[in-house]
Amino acid sequence: xxxxxxxxxxxxxxxxxxxxxxxxxxxxxxxxxxxxxxxxxxxxxxxxxxxxxxxxxxxxxxxxxxxxxxxxxxxxxxxxxxxxxxxxxxxxxxxxxxxxxxxxxxxxxxxxxxxxxxxxxxxxxxxxxxxxxxxxxxxxxxxxxxxxxxxxxxxxxxxxxxxxxxxxxxxxxxxxxxxxxxxxxxxxxxxxxxxxxxxxxxxxxxxxxxxxxxxxxxxxxxxxxxxxxxxxxxxxxxxxxxxxxxxxxxxxxxxxxxxxxxxxxxxxxxxxxxxxxxxxxxxxxxxxxxxxxxxxxxxxxxxxxxxxxxxxxxxxxxxxxxxxxxxxxxxxxxxxxxxxxxxxxxxxxxxxxxxxxxxxxxxxxxxxxxxxxxxxxxxxxxxxxxxxxxxxxxxxxxxxxxxxxxxxxxxxxxxxxxxxxxxxxxxxxxxxxxxxxxxxxxxxxxxxxxxxxxxxxxxxxxxxxxxxxxxxxxxxxxxxxxxxxxxxxxxxxxxxxxxxxxxxxxxxxxxxxxxxxxxxxxxxxxxxxxxxxxxxxxxxxxxxxxxxxxxxxxxxxxxxxxxxxxxxxxxxxxxxxxxx
Amino acid sequence: xxxxxxxxxxxxxxxxxxxxxxxxxxxxxxxxxxxxxxxxxxxxxxxxxxxxxxxxxxxxxxxxxxxxxxxxxxxxxxxxxxxxxxxxxxx
Numbered sequence: 001x002x003x004x005x006x007x008x009x010x011x012x013x014x015x016x017x018x019x020x021x022x023x024x025x026x027x028x029x030x031x032x033x034x035x036x037x038x039x040x041x042x043x044x045x046x047x048x049x050x051x052x053x054x055x056x057x058x059x060x061x062x063x064x065x066x067x068x069x070x071x072x073x074x075x076x077x078x079x080x081x082x083x084x085x086x087x088x089x090x091x092x093x094x095x096x097x098x099x100x101x102x103x104x105x106x107x108x109x110x111x112x113x114x115x116x117x118x119x120x121x122x123x124x125x126x127x128x129x130x131x132x133x134x135x136x137x138x139x140x141x142x143x144x145x146x147x148x149x150x151x152x153x154x155x156x157x158x159x160x161x162x163x164x165x166x167x168x169x170x171x172x173x174x175x176x177x178x179x180x181x182x183x184x185x186x187x188x189x190x191x192x193x194x195x196x197x198x199x200x201x202x203x204x205x206x207x208x209x210x211x212x213x214x215x216x217x218x219x220x221x222x223x224x225x226x227x228x229x230x231x232x233x234x235x236x237x238x239x240x241x242x243x244x245x246x247x248x249x250x251x252x253x254x255x256x257x258x259x260x261x262x263x264x265x266x267x268x269x270x271x272x273x274x275x276x277x278x279x280x281x282x283x284x285x286x287x288x289x290x291x292x293x294x295x296x297x298x299x300x301x302x303x304x305x306x307x308x309x310x311x312x313x314x315x316x317x318x319x320x321x322x323x324x325x326x327x328x329x330x331x332x333x334x335x336x337x338x339x340x341x342x343x344x345x346x347x348x349x350x351x352x353x354x355x356x357x358x359x360x361x362x363x364x365x366x367x368x369x370x371x372x373x374x375x376x377x378x379x380x381x382x383x384x385x386x387x388x389x390x391x392x393x394x395x396x397x398x399x400x401x402x403x404x405x406x407x408x409x410x411x412x413x414x415x416x417x418x419x420x421x422x423x424x425x426x427x428x429x430x431x432x433x434x435x436x437x438x439x440x441x442x443x444x445x446x447x448x449x450x451x452x453x454x455x456x457x458x459x460x461x462x463x464x465x466x467x468x469x470x471x472x473x474x475x476x477x478x479x480x481x482x483x484x485x486x487x488x489x490x491x492x493x494x495x496x497x498x499x500x501x502x503x504x505x506x507x508x509x510x511x512x513x514x515x516x517x518x519x520x521x522x523x524x525x526x527x528x529x530x531x532x533x534x535x536x537x538x539x540x541x542x543x544x545x546x547x548x549x550x551x552x553x554x555x556x557x558x559x560x561x562x563x564x565x566x567x568x569x570x571x572x573x574x575x576x577x578x579x580x
Numbered sequence: 581x582x583x584x585x586x587x588x589x590x591x592x593x594x595x596x597x598x599x600x601x602x603x604x605x606x607x608x609x610x611x612x613x614x615x616x617x618x619x620x621x622x623x624x625x626x627x628x629x630x631x632x633x634x635x636x637x638x639x640x641x642x643x644x645x646x647x648x649x650x651x652x653x654x655x656x657x658x659x660x661x662x663x664x665x666x667x668x669x670x671x
Contacts, residue, residue, distance in 0.1 A: 079598035079629060082605055088628035115630055122636030127595055130633050 003237050008210035009476060010230035011191055012199035015248045016162060016183035017241070020223045022214055023165040030142065032219040033103040040101065044094050047104035050144035051084050057140055058084070076133070083137050089115070105145040112138040162223050164213050168195045176202065183225040185213045185232055190476030191509065199227075200512070201281065201288075203533035207232055209476055258536040262293035266539045272547040274521065276539055277332075277529040279507060283321045286328040288532040293539065296332030298529025299394070299455065299507040300325060302378065303345050312350070312374065318381035326389025333390035335432060335455070335529075336382050338375070338407075340364045340396040350374070359463065364397035369406050379414045386426035394432040394455055399439045401446050408450075434507075436460035441489045444496030454497045455529070458508025462486050480563040481510050482519070487558055487566065494524045505529055514541040515567065518574045521547065522554025544578035553577070583648040584656045588663040595638035598629075605629050607658055613649030615659070620644075 022032045035043050062077035083089065089111065096107035112134060119131035159180040166187045168176075176198055186195045189208035199206035205227025210216075217223065217234055224233040224244050233240055266276045277298030278289040289297060305313045305321055313321075325334050341350070342363020350371070368375040382393050395407050408431065418425055435441060436457035448454065458481065463470045465486050468478045480486070490506075497504040505527035510516045512534035518541060520528065528538060553573040557566045592600055608615045608626055615626030619641060624631030626645070637643060643663070647655045 075599055075602075078606075079602035082602045082629040086628050086630045088625050089630050115634065118634050119636070122634075124595055124636055124638040127597055127633070127636045127638060130598055133598055134630075134633075 002235065003240060004216065004234040006207075006210050006213060006216060006232040006234070008185070008207040008213070008230050008232065009190060010227055011189070011193065011196035011208040012184075012204065012206040013227045014183070014203070014205035014225075015227065015244055015251060016205050016225045017236075017244065017248075018160055018162045018182040018223065020164050020185075020217050020219060020221045021158075021161040022217065022219050023163060030105050030109045030146070032106050034219060035097075035101055035103055037101065040098055043097050043104050047093060047097065047108065047145065050104070050141050051090070053144045054137070054140040055081060055084050080133065080137050083134065084141070103145075105142055108141060108145065109138065162225060164217050164223075165195075166214055167193070168198060183227070184208075185210055185217070185223075185225065187211055187213050188472075190470050190472075190479055193470065196509070197531065200509075200531035200533055201279070201285065255536075258540060261536055261539050261543065262291075264293075264539070264543065266295075266542045268521070268542055268545055268547045268550070270546045270548060272521075274525070274542055275505075275527040276535050276542075277335075277505070277527055278532045278535065279529050280325065280334075280532075283324045283328075285532075286325055289329060292532045292535045294332075294532055294535055296329050296390075297325065297334040298505055298527060300334055300336045301340065302337060303340050306339065306341070307345070312377070315377045315381045315384075318378060319384045322382055322385035322391065323388045326385055326391050330389050333392060335392045335394050335453075336385075337394045337396055337434065338365070338378055338382075339368055341367050359460075359469065365395045365403055365407055366397065368395075369403065369410075372410055375407075375410055376414050379411055380418065383414060383418055383425035383429065384423060386429045387424040391426065392430035392432055392453065394434055394453075396434045396457070397437060397460070398433040398435075398447070399437040400443050401450065404433060404447060404450055434460075435493050436464065438464055438489065441493050444493050445499065448496050448500035448502055451502065453502055453505070454493060455505045455507045456490060456493055458486075458490070458506055458510040461489060461508070462510075465489055481513070481516055482557075482563040482566040482570070484558070484560060484563065484566065487519070487523075490520070491523050491558060498524060503527065512538060514538060515571050515574055517541060518545060518550055518577075519554055519557060519566075519570050521545070522550030522552070522557075524551075541574070541578065545574070546577060549573065549577040582650075582652045583646065584652045585644060585646045586656060586660065587642060587644050588660060590637050590639055590641045590643065591664050592666055593639040595641065596632055596635060598633065601629050601632040604632060604659075604662060607662055608647075608655060611647075611649070611651040611655040611658070613647045613651050613655045615655065616646045618644040618646070 058077050058080050062074045066074035092111045093108050096111060097104055100107065116131045116134055119128055119134065122128040160182055162183045162185065163181055164185045167189055168184065168186060181202060181204060183204045184195050184199050184206040186208045187210055189195050193208055195206050195208050205225045207225055207227060207230050210232065213232065221234050222236060224236050266274045275295050277296045278294040279299040280286065280289065280297045281301045281304045305318060322336055342361060343359050382391065385391055395404065398404050430452035432453035432455055433447060433451045434457045435444065435454050440447060459470065462479060462481055466478060466480065466483060468475045470479055494504050503526040506520055506525055507529040510520065511528040512530035514537060517528060517538050521542065553570055557570050560566050560569060590596060605627055616623050617626045617632065617635060619635045619637055622635065624635060626632065645659050
């Protein structure tokens with residue numbers, strides 16, 4: 001077999017080698033699973049049974065609708081039933097199972113997809129819409145072919161696989177945390193896609209924006225990921241494998257050296273202390289914070305408590321989770337971000353209508369202010385947990401003072417109720433805001449007077465400042481953290497905060513890039529919060545430079561005209577300053 | 581065994597969508613024939629609803645029908661009648 005090299009966008013560093021696992025995602029996750037030659041007949045029988053079950057289901061539905069609405073309305077189901085008897089369709093699936101030795105659900109979903117693709121090319125709009133009927137029918141069949149509990153989560157995955165997917169959603173992430181996954185490859189996405197965030201927090205490499213990785217890679221292919229260069233090598237030769245093994249050893253050794261820094265402070269050569277904190281998604285991840293020497297949690301993303309379930313988490317459940325994190329990070333503090341739903345994060349328990357531009361739509365604090373019933377429960381849980389550790393709270397996506405006051409009004413009501421009920425909480429709990437909307441930057445002076453702390457969410461701030469969708473691979477190259485427009489936004493935020501005497505953190509991906517972190521240091525940032533696995537590299541950088549060099553570099557960098565000039569200048573200054 | 585080929589025009593305004601396609605399959609299945617339909621680009625099995633839907637035959641489309649088998653003449657007559665009707669007149 002020939003070695004094939006694919007090039008994508010490097011999203012998380014490191015090298016991984018292992019068998020691939022293709023996740024095929026539509027509404028259903030249909031993993032490509034191969035079967036033994038002996039199993040072909042039973043697999044076909046299983047397929048036929050699923051068809052029978054789906055037919056029976058449609059018959060019941062048809063009778064019901066005929067009774068309630070008249071036989072005319074039920075006629076569409078005759079067409080659905082015919083699709084399930086269609087000789088061409090059934091033949092393609094049974095032959096496909098025989099020829100490719102893949103599971104019935106995988107072959108069936110591929111055959112359906114080809115039909116649907118053909119339908120979408122039909123010029124007549126009305127006829128083209130029939131693709132929806134076919135999708136509907138296929139879901140009925142797939143439901144019987146796949147264990148329903150396995151349809152929406154990845155818990156059935158084995159360990160030590162390289163996951164290949166079209167894209168990973170934040171809710172997929174939750175299932176991934178408990179698995180020993182070696183790396184991630186996706187067709188779409190950019191540097192700050194959720195795949196990148198998941199991979200970094202697991203400490204495994206990822207390459208995204210590969211366009212057609214799910215088609216080029218087969219299940220159980222030998223795959224090497226080079227997360228540094230954004231390369232994927234399918235069926236590597238012996239020579240390539242050896243080369244990468246050596247490289248991997250080098251990385252392991254330098255990581256071990258980094259480990260020595262764990263208990264040392266993140267302090268520059270001229271004595272400036274920076275707080276290095278961890279971004280956290282699940283309470284269960286908390287052990288990694290200590291492992292990498294984190295001084296607390298700068299961003300605890302609570303939406304994961306709400307995902308992959310049909311109901312909302314109760315006050316008690318949230319209280320326990322928040323308390324667990326606060327107690328585990330003591331004597332350090334945790335900043336709990338209130339529900340940041342919407343954008344690309346959705347939950348089953350609350351239906352949000354599909355937005356044309358989800359990142360500009362009904363999300364985060366906008367949603368919470370509209371749904372005080374949900375918001376109040378979370379605030380109560382956070383306040384109650386604040387009696388058991390150092391907790392501060394943070395509102396996401398604040399765009400101006402009116403929103404901050406609106407959220408605080410709800411918070412004050414909740415506090416009053418707790419006082420009435422004689423339930424203890426930290427009366428001095430700090431209330432922070434995420435600065436990630438350009439309007440918040442422009443009104444930062446006012447916000448700084450009423451907030452206790454700023455945390456710059458650079459992923460969204462960059463996206464909104466440059467008007468670049470960070471999920472769209474076509475615009476991924478326009479997503480430039482070092483763009484002068486972005487840097488001026490950040491500088492303005494830092495200055496406004498310091499003028500009012502409040503500290504500023506950065507909790508986006510920028511914080512985990514040594515070059516950009518050096519720049520942020522010079523711009524006056526007080527805290528950096530990032531995926532735990534990235535903290536030691538940043539600590540090493542901070543301990544090898546002087547604050548005054550960083551300040552001079554930042555001052556000059558802010559005079560430059562393009563992002564590329566900034567990157568080149570700051571990189572060279574960092575090399576000089578740290579003597580690397 | 582006889583083989584008959586004829587050109588027909590889809591009279592139904594909405595074209596061969598799911599319901600008429602289902603009716604057509606139900607109609608030709610009764611005959612001991614093979615049916616193929618060609619829209620000038622693709623040839624599909626006339627007893628396959630997926631095949632017919634894939635033709636994307638809007639109202640006014642010209643189709644070539646080929647029937648082959650012992651009941652070919654009867655089948656062709658039924659086909660011609662089918663394509664000449666509006667949806668509300670169909671079975």
